[in-house]
Amino acid sequence: MSITENVAKLLAKVPAGVRIVAAAKGQNAAAVDEALRAGLSIVGENYLQEAEAARSEVDRPAEWHFIGHLQSNKVKKAVELFDMTETVDSVHLAAELEKRCEQAGKVMPVLIEVNSGREANKSGVLPEEAAALVREIAERFARVRVTGLMTMGPLTGDPADLRECFRETRRLFEELRRDAVPGAAMRELSMGMSGSWEAGIEEGATLVRIGTRIFGPRI
Numbered sequence: 001m002s003i004t005e006n007v008a009k010l011l012a013k014v015p016a017g018v019r020i021v022a023a024a025k026g027q028n029a030a031a032v033d034e035a036l037r038a039g040l041s042i043v044g045e046n047y048l049q050e051a052e053a054a055r056s057e058v059d060r061p062a063e064w065h066f067i068g069h070l071q072s073n074k075v076k077k078a079v080e081l082f083d084m085t086e087t088v089d090s091v092h093l094a095a096e097l098e099k100r101c102e103q104a105g106k107v108m109p110v111l112i113e114v115n116s117g118r119e120a121n122k123s124g125v126l127p128e129e130a131a132a133l134v135r136e137i138a139e140r141f142a143r144v145r146v147t148g149l150m151t152m153g154p155l156t157g158d159p160a161d162l163r164e165c166f167r168e169t170r171r172l173f174e175e176l177r178r179d180a181v182p183g184a185a186m187r188e189l190s191m192g193m194s195g196s197w198e199a200g201i202e203e204g205a206t207l208v209r210i211g212t213r214i215f216g217p218r219i
């Protein structure tokens, strides 16, 4: 199956109000371009170097999301390259983003990454700490705009456990939305990948990050 066919099949199944992020790690610019030509509008990148190469070669309009682990010393570059950062999990990182956005005259919408599986050595803030982080970032920073939550969930194991992780993230998302935290706008919930996008959507995702199901296995 070609990228074009894969995208067409996904677009036919994804309901209105849910957008697909083409998770492009390990793919070249031609592949990214084909996915956009087939009808996608968001590219997700994990690595700054790959993103820089792809952005310089792909001229089709798109929104670029950073979905990898962001180190503080790479934030300046990330601010140049991306329209959204989906993986903010600390005040420290948000402060660095704020500083670089101010220098660049930009605003960066961000999602707070939740470690919904409570896995050791995993990125993301623990579910019980997410609300406080959202509030602190929303209160302290003008250019870092909290617009929702993102979660990966455990990558192996029982699909029922993954679904429970999605559910808990959704509950958090709804609570924060109800609380109407000043300075934050809970609009996006990013959860679900190639093997779990349907579960993600059933549990309330507005963004699903799909790689191999679009591009085939990574090289």
Ligand SMILES: *Cc1c(COP(=O)(O)O)cnc(C)c1O
Residues within 6 Å of the ligand: 023, 025, 046, 067, 068, 152, 193, 194, 195, 209, 210, 211, 212, 213
């Ligand atoms: C690679 C990646 C994806 C997509 O994974 P697939 O299983 O290939 O769909 C989604 N989210 C993040 C954060 C990723 O790194």
